[in-house]
Amino acid sequence: MLTIRCAKCKTKLFKYKKIGQGQVLRCYKDRIEPLEMIIKNGSLLCVCKNVVGIEMDSHFKMKTHQFIYTGRKENS
Numbered sequence: 088m089l090t091i092r093c094a095k096c097k098t099k100l101f102k103y104k105k106i107g108q109g110q111v112l113r114c115y116k117d118r119i120e121p122l123e124m125i126i127k128n129g130s131l132l133c134v135c136k137n138v139v140g141i142e143m144d145s146h147f148k149m150k151t152h153q154f155i156y157t158g159r160k161e162n163s
């Protein structure tokens with residue numbers, strides 16, 4: 088499980104079950120456990136208003152430099 092944080096203020100946004108060892112480019116909604124995330128006007132925001140992703144139907148398209156993460160990716 089990964090913990091996704093805002094790159095600017097380090098707030099924990101959500102936990103994410105990442106399948107596979109690749110980059111975190113998309114976060115699928117059904118694998119997210121929300122902590123402090125805000126979804127507004129098609130964007131995924133931190134409480135500090137930093138935009139960390141764009142909302143799509145099934146997932147968020149993540150903005151590479153706007154978040155950091157810790158934890159382990161699951162093997163597929």
Ligand SMILES: [Zn+2]
Pocket residue numbers: 093094095096097098133134135136137
């Ligand atoms: Zn923030």
